[in-house]
Amino acid sequence: MKRFALFALLASSPAFADSNLPPAPLANTQLRDPVQEAKAQALMVTIRCLVCQGQSIADSDAEMAGDMRALVRQRIEAGERPAQIRDWLIARYGDYVTYDPPFSLLTAPLWIAPLVLIAFGVWLARASFRRRGS
Amino acid sequence: MAAGRYFHCGAAMIAELGLAALWLAAALAAMQLALAALGVRRVTRAPEAENSLTADILGAVRPVAIVQGAVAALAMAALIAVFLRSDMSVLLVAENSHSEKPLLYKFAGAWGNHEGSMLLWVTILGLAGGAVAVFERTLPRVTLIATLGAQAAIALGFYAFLLFASNPFARIDPAPADGQGLNPLLQDPGLAFHPPTLYVGYVGISVAFSFAVGALVARDVGPAFARAMRPWVLGAWIFLTLGITAGSYWAYYELGWGGWWFWDPVENASLMPWLAATALLHSVTVLATRDGLRAWTVMLAVVAFSMSMIGTFLVRSGILTSVHAFAVDPSRGTFILALLVLYIGGALALFAVRIGTVRAGNTFDPVSREGALVANNLLLSVILGVVLIGTLYPIVAAGFGVQLSVGPPFFDKAAGPVALLLVVVMAAGPLLRWRRDGVRAVAMRMAAPGAAFAVALLAVLAFGGGVALLQLLGLALAAGLAVASVAPLWRRNLLRTPLFTWGMVIAHLGIAVSLAGIASESAFTRQTLVAARIGEPQRVGPYTVTLDGIAPTIGPNWSALEAHLSARRGGATIRLRPQSRFFTNPVTVTSESAIATRWDGQLYTVLGQADGQGRVQLRLWWKPFVTLIWLGGALVALGGALSLAGRLQRERRTRRRSAEEAWA
Amino acid sequence: MKGGARLWLPLALFVAVAAIIAVALYRPADRTVYSAMVGKRLPTFATSPLLPGKPGVVSTAFADGKPKLLNIFASWCVPCAAEAPQLMALKTAGVPVVGVAIRDTPGAMRDFLARGGDPYVAIGDDKASAVQLAIGSSGVPESFLIDGDGTILLQHVGDIRADDVPDILAKLAAAK
Numbered sequence: 001m002k003r004f005a006l007f008a009l010l011a012s013s014p015a016f017a018d019s020n021l022p023p024a025p026l027a028n029t030q031l032r033d034p035v036q037e038a039k040a041q042a043l044m045v046t047i048r049c050l051v052c053q054g055q056s057i058a059d060s061d062a063e064m065a066g067d068m069r070a071l072v073r074q075r076i077e078a079g080e081r082p083a084q085i086r087d088w089l090i091a092r093y094g095d096y097v098t099y100d101p102p103f104s105l106l107t108a109p110l111w112i113a114p115l116v117l118i119a120f121g122v123w124l125a126r127a128s129f130r131r132r133g134s
Numbered sequence: 135m136a137a138g139r140y141f142h143c144g145a146a147m148i149a150e151l152g153l154a155a156l157w158l159a160a161a162l163a164a165m166q167l168a169l170a171a172l173g174v175r176r177v178t179r180a181p182e183a184e185n186s187l188t189a190d191i192l193g194a195v196r197p198v199a200i201v202q203g204a205v206a207a208l209a210m211a212a213l214i215a216v217f218l219r220s221d222m223s224v225l226l227v228a229e230n231s232h233s234e235k236p237l238l239y240k241f242a243g244a245w246g247n248h249e250g251s252m253l254l255w256v257t258i259l260g261l262a263g264g265a266v267a268v269f270e271r272t273l274p275r276v277t278l279i280a281t282l283g284a285q286a287a288i289a290l291g292f293y294a295f296l297l298f299a300s301n302p303f304a305r306i307d308p309a310p311a312d313g314q315g316l317n318p319l320l321q322d323p324g325l326a327f328h329p330p331t332l333y334v335g336y337v338g339i340s341v342a343f344s345f346a347v348g349a350l351v352a353r354d355v356g357p358a359f360a361r362a363m364r365p366w367v368l369g370a371w372i373f374l375t376l377g378i379t380a381g382s383y384w385a386y387y388e389l390g391w392g393g394w395w396f397w398d399p400v401e402n403a404s405l406m407p408w409l410a411a412t413a414l415l416h417s418v419t420v421l422a423t424r425d426g427l428r429a430w431t432v433m434l435a436v437v438a439f440s441m442s443m444i445g446t447f448l449v450r451s452g453i454l455t456s457v458h459a460f461a462v463d464p465s466r467g468t469f470i471l472a473l474l475v476l477y478i479g480g481a482l483a484l485f486a487v488r489i490g491t492v493r494a495g496n497t498f499d500p501v502s503r504e505g506a507l508v509a510n511n512l513l514l515s516v517i518l519g520v521v522l523i524g525t526l527y528p529i530v531a532a533g534f535g536v537q538l539s540v541g542p543p544f545f546d547k548a549a550g551p552v553a554l555l556l557v558v559v560m561a562a563g564p565l566l567r568w569r570r571d572g573v574r575a576v577a578m579r580m581a582a583p584g585a586a587f588a589v590a591l592l593a594v595l596a597f598g599g600g601v602a603l604l605q606l607l608g609l610a611l612a613a614g615l616a617v618a619s620v621a622p623l624w625r626r627n628l629l630r631t632p633l634f635t636w637g638m639v640i641a642h643l644g645i646a647v648s649l650a651g652i653a654s655e656s657a658f659t660r661q662t663l664v665a666a667r668i669g670e671p672q673r674v675g676p677y678t679v680t681l682d683g684i685a686p687t688i689g690p691n692w693s694a695l696e697a698h699l700s701a702r703r704g705g706a707t708i709r710l711r712p713q714s715r716f717f718t719n720p721v722t723v724t725s726e727s728a729i730a731t732r733w734d735g736q737l738y739t740v741l742g743q744a745d746g747q748g749r750v751q752l753r754l755w756w757k758p759f760v761t762l763i764w765l766g767g768a769l770v771a772l773g774g775a776l777s778l779a780g781r782l783q784r785e786r787r788t789r790r791r792s793a794e795e796a797w798a
Numbered sequence: 799m800k801g802g803a804r805l806w807l808p809l810a811l812f813v814a815v816a817a818i819i820a821v822a823l824y825r826p827a828d829r830t831v832y833s834a835m836v837g838k839r840l841p842t843f844a845t846s847p848l849l850p851g852k853p854g855v856v857s858t859a860f861a862d863g864k865p866k867l868l869n870i871f872a873s874w875c876v877p878c879a880a881e882a883p884q885l886m887a888l889k890t891a892g893v894p895v896v897g898v899a900i901r902d903t904p905g906a907m908r909d910f911l912a913r914g915g916d917p918y919v920a921i922g923d924d925k926a927s928a929v930q931l932a933i934g935s936s937g938v939p940e941s942f943l944i945d946g947d948g949t950i951l952l953q954h955v956g957d958i959r960a961d962d963v964p965d966i967l968a969k970l971a972a973a974k
Binding site for chain 3: 433440451452468474478479482530533
Binding site: 046101124 | 512524534539552742
């Protein structure tokens with residue numbers, strides 16, 4: 001009886017606007033196949049939690065994050081590729097939902113930045129070097 | 135209006151005293167700036183015609199700087215005092231503290247909010263200026279006074295911000311019976327000291343900025359300036375390193391998901407000054423010993439503190455979404471932005487105008503230690519640029535009406551390879567000769583590190599089992615760097631080796647250790663998420679973990695449910711007790727992870743929710759060699775401390791010797 | 799020392815960064831996450847009934863030629879209770895209000911409907927937020943205007959206020 005009461009206490013967190021229902025089956029349980037679970041995990045850390053202040057769905061206690069984890073695991077188990085699931089989510093929520101910005105005209109400056117900066121830096125640094133044979 | 139105040143007779147005075155001290159400190163900063171500006175002007179306009187008035191003006195700046203620092207510290211002490219006394223008539227205490235809070239967290243609560251942390255900022259700014267005034271003996275007089283003037287100018291802006299837009303001593307009337315409490319997530323000894331440590335770093339680097347501005351004003355950019363600036367840069371950098379390392383470890387064990395770095399905008403805001411300060415640290419040595427890289431050094435000094443200020447701004451402006459961000463209104467953001475434009479814009483304009491008139495430093499061959507240090511500066515700046523662009527990009531995109539997120543996948547892919555390249559430069563750099571070196575000779579010296587790299591690479595490929603490229607390179611390069619960093623000690627009399635050489639060795643070794651930890655954690659972590667029943671064994675990595683039971687427990691201001699876990703590997707059993715804590719002020723649930731540390735990794739356990747059917751959620755991780763990440767950070771800081779000690783020792787010896795020669 | 803225009807580059811870069819920051823400060827970004835499915839066809843879904851006597855919700859029912867209001871809500875959601883009067887007003891005006899209840903239970907739903915009135919022609923049971931994720935909703939309450947073909951016309955995030963009602967009626971009348 002005491003044990004049940006303790007379990008019950010754990011099950012009910014102080015709810016602000018929470019449903020008090022238990023999380024979806026695959027929200028907090030790993031897939032049985034470790035390769036699939038690894039794929040799911042790799043995808044989940046790149047999907048943004050929509051109701052949090054800057055966390056991935058893998059790192060969040062929010063209910064919706066749990067439901068999104070369940071969705072990802074379910075689909076991976078059904079055989080979908082991570083890229084397909086990500087595209088599905090982007091079709092619903094826009095680029096905001098992924099922490100890995102897809103390469104497009106708008107994000108091109110972002111992705112090319114490291115190369116541009118290195119090239120620029122090398123050009124700047126040339127002034128410090130001694131001219132050979134001067 | 136008056137009723138609440140008269141109720142607390144003695145305590146009433148402390149907050150007013152603090153506010154008065156703040157005003158006084160601001161006035162002193164204004165005086166310090168005026169005297170410095172006037173004095174420097176008189177000397178540079180007519181150096182031959184210096185009279186006693188000029189000498190008096192110049193002589194007054196140091197004492198004023200010292201007193202300013204002391205008075206600012208007094209204001210901070212007053213704020214801490216009202217927090218310790220839980221004086222609820224002070225608005226800040228009412229909003230951020232509670233009488234039931236343990237003493238340590240009342241103390242730390244003083245800076246766990248926007249106003250208090252800004253006051254801590256200006257206190258350290260004032261104390262740093264005062265310290266320069268007390269300890270700096272080698273710099274020419276005009277440069278030093280210009281430096282103190284620059285420091286005062288910075289302080290003045292932030293004093294104004296505090297006094298007019300963020301008064302920490304504001305009263306609330308009627309005083310509430312008790313406070314709204316402090317976020318229970320922040321009630322942790324590690325976190326209590328993380329902000330002050332970081333702030334000493336962030337704000338300490340302002341000294342470098344002031345030195346740079348002072349040197350530009352006095353047109354004195356040379357080895358003497360670099361030698362004077364170096365200990366201050368080292369000191370601030372050590373604290374920044376410790377602060378970031380400690381913050382990362384705190385996030386790791388407190389947040390309950392096993393992550394140690396999230397590329398969160400506020401984390402990035404603390405990393406950027408560190409990157410600039412690291413580049414500055416190396417650049418200043420080139421200037422001090424070889425009189426090269428003058429423009430780089432001055433620019434990096436300006437950039438480092440600029441990054442500090444930009445970071446402070448970003449965290450408080452409300453334009454970034456982050457778990458760390460303070461909630462502040464836009465008018466305050468505008469104020470700080472105005473200060474940023476004034477200080478950074480001013481310094482960069484001064485740079486553009488004056489650096490051309492500074493005589494060019496020495497040049498050198500690309501394959502040389504200076505060349506490696508230029509590469510070092512370059513790569514660190516690239517990483518800094520990537521982090522800055524990645525952090526600001528969502529804001530730019532939002533301006534075009536597009537919402538996007540930039541997170542770990544971008545930063546890891548964009549900054550990771552550059553960082554690995556930097557590791558190669560770090561390995562080769564100390565093995566290169568100054569001025570000019572031969573490629574073949576360098577290759578010979580790199581043979582041992584190269585071998586270590588190859589061995590590690592093969593070992594991981596053979597025994598690691600499916601490791602991604604970046605992680606593989608990380609592990610192999612860590613091995614190579616570890617060997618390369620101790621190479622300068624090879625065939626030396628270890629007792630005769632200068633302290634600053636030891637410092638370099640240990641700091642670079644620390645990076646190698648940290649890199650090994652990062653790559654290992656990334657590649658070999660094993661995770662088990664399960665709804666466990668009592669008595670059911672679960673496997674995670676080499677451990678078998680069993681839930682033995684759940685029991686209630688109580689703390690100073692929380693109650694909790696505690697899981698009793700026993701973990702077995704081979705023979706020994708470890709007992710772990712992760713908790714789910716319930717706070718009442720404010721109402722929150724936090725999870726306290728239970729971590730067992732072994733020589734080869736950590737077993738990390740977290741208690742989740744029950745599912746109502748007799749099972750409870752457990753999150754278990756086995757993280758091999760994860761502690762190396764922070765151990766490496768500590769080594770880096772230690773290396774810095776040894777370097778600092780070594781430089782100060784060398785300085786004292788040189789001064790004593792020249793004093794002896796003067797007497798002889 | 800060489801340099802010339804190069805020396806002014808850092809200042810120029812800083813001015814650019816400051817401009818970005820200033821713009822962001824004065825035009826604070828809307829943190830609401832909007833659905834990207836607006837303008838597209840309603841995705842396929844099927845939910846079982848939450849309460850006996852009230853049908854569940856299937857996506858095919860939306861292509862019957864009549865524009866409808868799809869309301870994503872829950873009994874445990876506080877603003878949902880606040881928008882109940884507006885939904886009743888819409889029902890009175892002849893708008894079919896279809897509800898999808900997120901993570902809800904029959905007992906709690908009965909109490910909720912008893913308190914605020916029942917404007918719904920059907921309530922679907924979505925225990926795993928499947929419908930919510932499928933249409934790009936990220937919280938409760940949210941309402942979607944669906945036209946007769948099953949295309950999503952509009953997303954209204956948050957509870958419907960009294961002054962939103964005329965606008966919604968107008969948009970539904972314009973759609974067909």
